[in-house]
Amino acid sequence: MSKYALSVCDLSYAYATKNALKNVSFDIPKGNFCALLGPNGAGKSTLFSVLTGLVQSPDGAVSVLGHDLASFGRLARRDIGVVFQQPTLDLDVSVTENLLYFAALHGISRRRAKPRVMDALDRLSMGERAGEKVRNLNGGHRRRMEIARALIHEPSVLLLDEPTVGLDHETRISITQYVHQLCDDGITILWATHLVDEIKPTDHLVLLHHGQVLETGRVSDVVGTKDLARWFSDQTVDA
Amino acid sequence: MIYLTALTAIIRRELLRFVGQRSRFLSALVRPLIWLVVFAAGFRAALGLSIMPPYQTYITYEVYIVPGLCGMIQLFNGMQSSLSLVYDREMGSMRLLLTSPLPRWWLLLCKIFAGVFVSLLQVYAFLGIAALFGITFPPMGYILALPALVCSGLMLGALGLLLSSTIKQLENFAGVMNFVIFPMFFLSTALYPLWKMAEGSPLLRDVCAYNPFTHAIELIRFALYMQFNGAALIWVVTSFVVFMIASLWGYNPAKTMTNRKMG
Numbered sequence: 001m002s003k004y005a006l007s008v009c010d011l012s013y014a015y016a017t018k019n020a021l022k023n024v025s026f027d028i029p030k031g032n033f034c035a036l037l038g039p040n041g042a043g044k045s046t047l048f049s050v051l052t053g054l055v056q057s058p059d060g061a062v063s064v065l066g067h068d069l070a071s072f073g074r075l076a077r078r079d080i081g082v083v084f085q086q087p088t089l090d091l092d093v094s095v096t097e098n099l100l101y102f103a104a105l106h107g108i109s110r111r112r113a114k115p116r117v118m119d120a121l122d123r124l125s126m127g128e129r130a131g132e133k134v135r136n137l138n139g140g141h142r143r144r145m146e147i148a149r150a151l152i153h154e155p156s157v158l159l160l161d162e163p164t165v166g167l168d169h170e171t172r173i174s175i176t177q178y179v180h181q182l183c184d185d186g187i188t189i190l191w192a193t194h195l196v197d198e199i200k201p202t203d204h205l206v207l208l209h210h211g212q213v214l215e216t217g218r219v220s221d222v223v224g225t226k227d228l229a230r231w232f233s234d235q236t237v238d239a
Numbered sequence: 240m241i242y243l244t245a246l247t248a249i250i251r252r253e254l255l256r257f258v259g260q261r262s263r264f265l266s267a268l269v270r271p272l273i274w275l276v277v278f279a280a281g282f283r284a285a286l287g288l289s290i291m292p293p294y295q296t297y298i299t300y301e302v303y304i305v306p307g308l309c310g311m312i313q314l315f316n317g318m319q320s321s322l323s324l325v326y327d328r329e330m331g332s333m334r335l336l337l338t339s340p341l342p343r344w345w346l347l348l349c350k351i352f353a354g355v356f357v358s359l360l361q362v363y364a365f366l367g368i369a370a371l372f373g374i375t376f377p378p379m380g381y382i383l384a385l386p387a388l389v390c391s392g393l394m395l396g397a398l399g400l401l402l403s404s405t406i407k408q409l410e411n412f413a414g415v416m417n418f419v420i421f422p423m424f425f426l427s428t429a430l431y432p433l434w435k436m437a438e439g440s441p442l443l444r445d446v447c448a449y450n451p452f453t454h455a456i457e458l459i460r461f462a463l464y465m466q467f468n469g470a471a472l473i474w475v476v477t478s479f480v481v482f483m484i485a486s487l488w489g490y491n492p493a494k495t496m497t498n499r500k501m502g
Contacts, residue, residue, distance in 0.1 A: 052334070052338045054337055054492060055492050056492040073340075074341070074342070075340075077338060077339070077340040078340040082338055084334055086331040087330075087331060088330070088331040089332070092256070093256075097252075097255065100248070101248050101251075101252050102335065104244050104245055104247070104248030104249075105245055105248065105335070105339035105341065105346075106339060106340060107240075107241030107242075107244050107340070107341065108244065109244050110248075
């Protein structure tokens with residue numbers, strides 16, 4: 001059994017003529033919060049598309065809890081929960097129906113999924129909104145709901161692609177704190193962001209820029225005593 | 240069991256969407272009814288139809304076009320599903336589906352099944368209204384038409400899926416109307432039998448004969464009269480398999496249909 005929840009090895013990906021990812025490699029130990037930090041256009045969403053199996057790269061390898069994504073995609077995907085940057089909710093059905101639908105896509109029957117749905121919504125203080133149509137929810141509640149949905153099948157690895165984009169500061173902090181707490185339950189988090197205030201010194205960090213990993217390691221080790229925002233700016237400034 | 244759970248969930252979602260869009264149901268019924276009530280009434284005098292299989296006697300033009308209009312409902316429904324897939328892809332919910340641990344081929348097949356289920360509701364509602372206009376079929380024909388409608392629905396759904404894998408943007412969907420739906424419908428036996436077409440143009444007759452939609456209609460037509468059209472079934476099943484394989488290729492992550500700039 002691998003000691004890493006997620007391993008990315010020498011991964012490259014290109015769109016026609018543009019190299020979006022170049023020899024990307026990093027490992028995330030189990031139960032860690034890993035911030036995938038990079039400016040817009042760094043390749044974060046492309047990396048997420050590869051990690052979730054939406055696209056396949058001919059170069060490199062990804063493994064989830066030791067399961068190679070290319071060879072054992074189903075086993076690997078079973079352990080992954082995803083929150084995409086772009087909302088993926090059905091606006092015209094209820095919160096509960098959205099979650100039950102997703103549970104079914106993971107083979108969980110409605111009978112088994114219902115208590116999980118209520119539990120997940122309660123943990124995110126969304127229990128009272130269970131019967132409401134998604135269209136009536138604000139951005140923050142929709143995001144919470146997407147996180148609840150990603151946890152329904154009890155994944156070991158949770159991937160979140162800039163989940164706080166467009167949210168107010170208070171909601172952003174609240175969601176960031178909640179997801180950090182999930183690590184206490186043994187869930188490994190990969191959190192893509194370009195906002196440094198979402199990252200704690202104890203987090204794991206992967207700095208991605210122009211499709212390449214510039215730094216990886218514990219934030220406090222990588223950044224040292226420098227200010228993270230200043231350090232990030234220095235690292236990603238284009239000459 | 241896991242496979243069935245996903246199938247029922249996808250069908251349920253499609254039904255919820257369908258019920259929520261009453262205009263979609265109405266337009267699905269109004270379209271063939273206009274053809275049946277207005278178009279057929281106008282052409283019944285102009286188009287005389289001789290005895291031909293599966294009919295045992297002379298029939299009115301309204302009776303002739305009902306199977307074609309059933310096919311039309313399924314054709315439009317298949318394209319509607321295609322549109323909905325493109326929309327899902329643009330809105331991101333297609334990503335959600337494709338990140339499921341279930342095999343991609345099964346998930347896409349479930350989408351097609353869901354579309355077929357909805358189209359069956361529309362077709363039987365249409366047949367019910369046609370009965371009110373006095374156009375009826377043998378009672379057993381309604382039951383035997385079900386597997387034929389499932390086969391034709393699957394084929395047209397797979398075609399829709401294939402188209403959705405090639406259409407990059409929702410705006411391009413108008414082209415599907417012009418280059419797929421209309422030619423498929425008019426170059427078929429939906430509105431006129433092959434021999435009638437041959438009188439006008441032998442070449443067009445041949446084109447109609449190679450159109451899979453023609454065979455879908457004939458399969459339904461024969462089934463409605465409790466007859467089995469083996470050649471039509473082979474055409475429909477073969478077309479379904481070809482469209483399905485091409486669709487799976489289109490949605491293959493290695494080929495990256497979603498290979499667009501993502502940030």
